[in-house]
Amino acid sequence: MIEARDLSKRYGDLLAVDRVSFTVERGEVVGFLGPNGAGKTTTMRMLTGFLPPSDGTAVIAGADIFGEPLAARRAVGYLPETPPLYPEMDVQGFLRFVARLHDVPRRELKEAVERALGRCGLLEVRRRVIGALSRGYRQRVGVAQAIVHAPPVLILDEPTVGLDPIQIREIRQLIADLASPRDGEPAHTVILSTHILPEVEAICKRVILIHRGRKVLDQPLATLTAGGARLEEVFARETARDVEHPGGAAEPADA
Numbered sequence: 315m316i317e318a319r320d321l322s323k324r325y326g327d328l329l330a331v332d333r334v335s336f337t338v339e340r341g342e343v344v345g346f347l348g349p350n351g352a353g354k355t356t357t358m359r360m361l362t363g364f365l366p367p368s369d370g371t372a373v374i375a376g377a378d379i380f381g382e383p384l385a386a387r388r389a390v391g392y393l394p395e396t397p398p399l400y401p402e403m404d405v406q407g408f409l410r411f412v413a414r415l416h417d418v419p420r421r422e423l424k425e426a427v428e429r430a431l432g433r434c435g436l437l438e439v440r441r442r443v444i445g446a447l448s449r450g451y452r453q454r455v456g457v458a459q460a461i462v463h464a465p466p467v468l469i470l471d472e473p474t475v476g477l478d479p480i481q482i483r484e485i486r487q488l489i490a491d492l493a494s495p496r497d498g499e500p501a502h503t504v505i506l507s508t509h510i511l512p513e514v515e516a517i518c519k520r521v522i523l524i525h526r527g528r529k530v531l532d533q534p535l536a537t538l539t540a541g542g543a544r545l546e547e548v549f550a551r552e553t554a555r556d557v558e559h560p561g562g563a564a565e566p567a568d569a
Contacts, residue, residue: 320370345514353527391465397456401445416463450481
């Protein structure tokens with residue numbers, strides 16, 4: 315469903331992302347981890363088509379981001395760290411606007427908006443102005459705009475940043491439901507970037523770790539935490555190893 319092929323991004327002499335490759339299969343929920351400045355957000359922006367890679371390419375739901383950019387973008391729902399909301403619009407009107415931007419056919423607009431409102435728990439605030447909503451509800455609107463066009467792939471960058479514990483739990487459950495839906499709703503393949511490691515342990519089945527722009531680990535979560543190991547310990551060990559042996563961990567054996 316997602317295939318990154320030697321993605322690289324340069325800013326002058328700075329190599330922010332260095333030949334990152336991985337695949338994510340249909341229905342997988344993958345935690346995309348790394349320290350600040352590791353290249354996570356840059357990689358995610360390249361996958362979504364918001365940022366052109368300097369080298370390499372990616373295929374999203376069978377569409378190459380260079381060869382078929384419009385098809386690739388339509389296949390992705392993207393929630394950046396700061397949701398792209400219009401605070402003066404009401405929730406329903408905003409989702410209808412986003413659906414039209416994604417070329418949802420007019421005859422399907424109402425159903426698409428209703429589905430997004432329902433899945434994200436927004437039915438009771440559909441007529442509320444976005445700027446008057448709590449932070450938790452605004453984050454739900456951010457998720458809703460990412461799924462309103464029913465994309466097979468979701469890319470979520472820090473979806474629970476700044477939320478209180480109750481809101482974090484609600485958003486985590488929402489993400490889990492999007493990946494494993496009930497009642498015939500479409501399932502989504504999810505890449506989740508976060509600094510909250512318990513969030514990865516609660517939602518994800520697999521972890522990709524990048525450091526200094528390079529992939530240093532790609533394994534199932536169950537393998538990493540076998541024997542009672544904590545993900546925090548794995549994170550610290552792998553990033554420290556990459557500092558001690560730069561370049562030596564750039565091509566680990568994938569699980």
